[in-house]
Amino acid sequence: MKVGIVGLGLIGGSLGLDLRSRGYEILGVSRQATTCQIALDRGVVARASTDSSLLTEAEIVIICTPIGVIAPTLKQLTPYLSPKAIVTDVGSVKQPIVTACSQLWSNFVGGHPMAGTAEQGINAAQNNLFRGAAYVFTPTEQTLPSAVEKLEEMAHSLGAVTYTCSPEVHDRAVAWISHLPVMVSASLISACRSETEPEVLQLAQQLASSGFRDTSRVGGGNPELGMMMAKYNRQQLLRSLIQYRHNLDHMIDLIERENWHELEQILQSTQKARPEFLH
Amino acid sequence: MKVGIVGLGLIGGSLGLDLRSRGYEILGVSRQATTCQIALDRGVVARASTDSSLLTEAEIVIICTPIGVIAPTLKQLTPYLSPKAIVTDVGSVKQPIVTACSQLWSNFVGGHPMAGTAEQGINAAQNNLFRGAAYVFTPTEQTLPSAVEKLEEMAHSLGAVTYTCSPEVHDRAVAWISHLPVMVSASLISACRSETEPEVLQLAQQLASSGFRDTSRVGGGNPELGMMMAKYNRQQLLRSLIQYRHNLDHMIDLIERENWHELEQILQSTQKARPEFLH
Numbered sequence: 001m002k003v004g005i006v007g008l009g010l011i012g013g014s015l016g017l018d019l020r021s022r023g024y025e026i027l028g029v030s031r032q033a034t035t036c037q038i039a040l041d042r043g044v045v046a047r048a049s050t051d052s053s054l055l056t057e058a059e060i061v062i063i064c065t066p067i068g069v070i071a072p073t074l075k076q077l078t079p080y081l082s083p084k085a086i087v088t089d090v091g092s093v094k095q096p097i098v099t100a101c102s103q104l105w106s107n108f109v110g111g112h113p114m115a116g117t118a119e120q121g122i123n124a125a126q127n128n129l130f131r132g133a134a135y136v137f138t139p140t141e142q143t144l145p146s147a148v149e150k151l152e153e154m155a156h157s158l159g160a161v162t163y164t165c166s167p168e169v170h171d172r173a174v175a176w177i178s179h180l181p182v183m184v185s186a187s188l189i190s191a192c193r194s195e196t197e198p199e200v201l202q203l204a205q206q207l208a209s210s211g212f213r214d215t216s217r218v219g220g221g222n223p224e225l226g227m228m229m230a231k232y233n234r235q236q237l238l239r240s241l242i243q244y245r246h247n248l249d250h251m252i253d254l255i256e257r258e259n260w261h262e263l264e265q266i267l268q269s270t271q272k273a274r275p276e277f278l279h
Numbered sequence: 280m281k282v283g284i285v286g287l288g289l290i291g292g293s294l295g296l297d298l299r300s301r302g303y304e305i306l307g308v309s310r311q312a313t314t315c316q317i318a319l320d321r322g323v324v325a326r327a328s329t330d331s332s333l334l335t336e337a338e339i340v341i342i343c344t345p346i347g348v349i350a351p352t353l354k355q356l357t358p359y360l361s362p363k364a365i366v367t368d369v370g371s372v373k374q375p376i377v378t379a380c381s382q383l384w385s386n387f388v389g390g391h392p393m394a395g396t397a398e399q400g401i402n403a404a405q406n407n408l409f410r411g412a413a414y415v416f417t418p419t420e421q422t423l424p425s426a427v428e429k430l431e432e433m434a435h436s437l438g439a440v441t442y443t444c445s446p447e448v449h450d451r452a453v454a455w456i457s458h459l460p461v462m463v464s465a466s467l468i469s470a471c472r473s474e475t476e477p478e479v480l481q482l483a484q485q486l487a488s489s490g491f492r493d494t495s496r497v498g499g500g501n502p503e504l505g506m507m508m509a510k511y512n513r514q515q516l517l518r519s520l521i522q523y524r525h526n527l528d529h530m531i532d533l534i535e536r537e538n539w540h541e542l543e544q545i546l547q548s549t550q551k552a553r554p555e556f557l558h
Contacts, residue, residue, distance in 0.1 A: 173482035176471045181494035189549040191523040192455045203452040208556035214493040215460035220553030223546035230534050241531050244470040252520050255509050267502035270468040274499030277487035
């Protein structure tokens with residue numbers, strides 16, 4: 001089967017490496033000729049071009065561009081695609097993308113392979129990036145079941161664990177476990193950094209250890225990723241943030257009123273609940 | 280030099296192991312005879328007893344009991360101590376302890392060795408637990424400089440890095456980097472767990488990975504530790520929580536108003552600030 005990959009960065013490149021080794025014929029499209037050459041040299045793709053006409057024979061097309069240009073990229077591609085081509089993407093927010101892309105291409109299925117590294121670009125592409133990772137597809141009522149089946153088969157060939165749900169359910173779920181933690185964690189760093197007594201701030205910086213390190217990790221990460229979450233998943237992130245503020249307010253209130261019994265119950269429930277989110 | 284250790288758990292036992300190997304003569308006191316026997320068998324102490332009169336010859340006495348019983352333990356010990364004995368403790372909050380203990384023993388110096396494991400008890404005692412760890416002493420205006428010097432010398436023999444500051448500065452600093460993260464992290468778990476749509480909650484639990492894992496770690500830990508922080512460092516924890524809520528409110532407001540420029544500045548500043556807290 002011929003699979004087109006548009007955007008040859010970490011995700012697109014890693015998909016190409018694995019899918020080629022599973023027998024798919026990979027056609028790569030990048031805006032940059034140098035990226036095409038690296039992809040060819042590294043064996044990421046069978047053929048590569050800066051020209052979208054390379055994709056006319058592709059049965060599946062995976063758009064692996066940054067989230068903000070997924071729909072514009074699809075719009076530019078449509079004249080070149082085979083009428084039966086299944087188009088999917090790898091964006092980490094689904095509702096706005098699925099809404100926009102379904103209007104451009106009826107056989108579009110939103111996708112989100114949940115893997116990555118701190119590195120970016122074609123040179124960071126690696127084998128087995130998706131082994132054991134979650135890969136979510138977000139069909140709508142208009143989606144052809146056969147299209148989802150072909151994409152799931154492809155994802156399973158990568159060793160990924162597939163899930164299907166509506167775009168809205170996806171965006172709410174990732175707001176909780178991926179986007180909310182970034183904002184919670186960034187606010188922790190901002191708050192600590194706002195200490196106005198120099199002696200306290202300096203000592204806090206000297207004494208911080210694994211607890212601060214872990215809790216602040218995602219809030220001290222790539223600002224572009226955080227911006228992308230806030231912009232593209234704004235509604236669901238706000239829903240989670242407002243619920244979070246409610247829980248925080250309740251905790252502050254309990255400590256102010258010295259209601260130790262109820263605070264203990266909360267801390268016991270969080271100790272019990274956390275393993276339900278870990279695998 | 281003879282050092283008395285009262286409370287032979289993880290911290291007391293580990294102090295005993297290391298200090299013995301550095302040539303200190305360790306006198307251990309525990310409420311339980313079985314603990315005394317294990318301490319003797321493991322070589323944690325030179326002598327052990329359930330009777331506080333063992334400490335009459337100790338030049339330094341380290342109280343390693345749970346935080347809630349440090350002052351009551353000292354009160355019970357004072358009849359047995361040599362008038363020149365330096366008394367210190369290992370509690371993770373300093374102001375209430377220093378205030379109470381200084382009234383009971385004028386030569387008391389608050390201490391906080393910042394090391395530990397998930398294990399507890401004499402059987403968890405280990406060598407070199409304090410190597411490279413921070414060890415804070417919190418003298419007051421009444422403290423004898425020679426007492427601090429002797430304690431610092433002891434801490435340096437463990438390989439610890441010593442800091443001295445007022446009890447209040449200590450409690451403010453640990454509120455930021457140790458106690459606030461627990462409450463922030465626990466509220467994250469509570470918020471996620473409060474999702475009312477079963478499909479969203481289940482998917483969130485399935486998709487949660489390293490970001491959620493790290494941000495939720497300290498909030499899903501031992502409830503007793505969180506309770507101790509809230510009870511004994513209530514005032515400074517509330518100070519940090521209220522500043523944190525202010526930062527969170529500001530972030531929510533920026534996302535609501537789609538003020539992406541300012542949100543990006545915040546996320547850039549947190550990326551830049553985090554390494555100042557790591558070593």
